[in-house]
Amino acid sequence: MHYLLTGTAGFIGFHLARRLLEEGHQVTGFDGLTPYYNLRLKEARHAALSQFQGFRPVIGMLEDRRALETTLEHGNPDIVVHLAAQAGVRYSLENPKAYLDSNLVGSWNVLELARQAGVQHLMLASTSSVYGANDSTPFKEADKTDEPLSFYAATKKGMELMAHTYAHLHKLPITAFRFFTVYGPWGRPDMALFKFVKAILEDREIEVYGEGRMSRDFTYVDDLISCIINLSRIAPNESNRVTAPGVSDTLSHQGPYRVVNIGGGQPVTVLDFIAAIETVMGRQAKRAMLPMQQGDVPRTFASPLLLQALTGEKPEIDLETGVRAFVDWYLEFRDELQL
Numbered sequence: 001m002h003y004l005l006t007g008t009a010g011f012i013g014f015h016l017a018r019r020l021l022e023e024g025h026q027v028t029g030f031d032g033l034t035p036y037y038n039l040r041l042k043e044a045r046h047a048a049l050s051q052f053q054g055f056r057p058v059i060g061m062l063e064d065r066r067a068l069e070t071t072l073e074h075g076n077p078d079i080v081v082h083l084a085a086q087a088g089v090r091y092s093l094e095n096p097k098a099y100l101d102s103n104l105v106g107s108w109n110v111l112e113l114a115r116q117a118g119v120q121h122l123m124l125a126s127t128s129s130v131y132g133a134n135d136s137t138p139f140k141e142a143d144k145t146d147e148p149l150s151f152y153a154a155t156k157k158g159m160e161l162m163a164h165t166y167a168h169l170h171k172l173p174i175t176a177f178r179f180f181t182v183y184g185p186w187g188r189p190d191m192a193l194f195k196f197v198k199a200i201l202e203d204r205e206i207e208v209y210g211e212g213r214m215s216r217d218f219t220y221v222d223d224l225i226s227c228i229i230n231l232s233r234i235a236p237n238e239s240n241r242v243t244a245p246g247v248s249d250t251l252s253h254q255g256p257y258r259v260v261n262i263g264g265g266q267p268v269t270v271l272d273f274i275a276a277i278e279t280v281m282g283r284q285a286k287r288a289m290l291p292m293q294q295g296d297v298p299r300t301f302a303s304p305l306l307l308q309a310l311t312g313e314k315p316e317i318d319l320e321t322g323v324r325a326f327v328d329w330y331l332e333f334r335d336e337l338q339l
Helices: 011-022 039-049 065-073 096-117 151-170 192-201 221-232 270-281 305-311 319-333
Strands: 002-006 026-031 055-059 079-082 121-127 174-179 205-208 257-262 286-289
Touching: 002 011, 011 026, 011 039, 011 221, 026 039, 026 065, 039 055, 055 065, 065 096, 079 096, 079 221, 096 121, 096 151, 121 151, 121 221, 151 174, 151 257, 174 221, 192 205, 192 270, 192 319, 205 270, 221 257, 221 305, 257 305, 270 319
Parallel strands: 002 026, 002 079, 026 055, 079 121, 121 174, 174 257, 205 286
Antiparallel strands: none
16 A cells, blocks of 8 residues: 655654555655754664665655645555654743644645545544543543643644544544554654663763653554554444444544544553663663653553454553663664764
8 A cells, every 4th residue: 555654754653654664565754854853863764764665755844735735746645644743742832833833734734635635544643642631540532632731732632623624524534543652762862761761871860750750651662553554444434433332432423533542551650660761771860850840741541442442452562671672772873873
């Protein structure tokens, strides 16, 4: 099949593109190569993908409608997976316009692109941040999500709402999937695992916000990719509405639209996360215990029931195995990529 992915120079987009190419699919990758973090890392991801004959990279910004239209004119994708975004909760406090431009204007452009192309399935990357400080756990897809704590979360919720209208008005099959703290090799330098490993190796203090009492439902990237690919084969429609006892399907009655969590439902505290890193590295971290930062949520905790009902799977790779894979990758590439 032919997939069009946005964000292929990014962490998750790179892994998804590589898996699809290994399976023999054609992948057009659209990415702006923005300098939000180390460009060497982004360029190295694209270089690795370019070793596959089935990969065609396109450099452009989501806000550039014409660039997306030109990409469409050079291919006829069966499935579009929209992963590109301005990411990061804390950066949204400093530069909210970047989130407005990329996550709202850019996502609308992708919706228009998919509508024009008449794709079989449009998939949109959302986030567990839309649940805000939800007191009810585990987080279920049908839970209230209209009290976001960061502008990043607000833009992702806005994207979900725009997508629902496109599914209703244009009968465009859309799945929005909500990530839960994804980690693994080739990860982003602004994420906790990357920063903690780097600081420990350099004998610096790690900054532990919320004094380590916050909890996160960590998802190893290989698990995430498997779930995305399996979901891509299940375009929402009434024939696959889930009616299993105890599972609330979010398939809309107004159009072919569904929201699905991708998380294992096994949250751990930040302190336990740090302990796993220390075990893998064989070193103790120096810790600077700090209060929660503005925009942070106290916990994330996915209900994987809908995901399991649809695909028969959920993320399973244990934290220590995933952390070890990241550390091994970091040690191999830190000098070459100046990480």
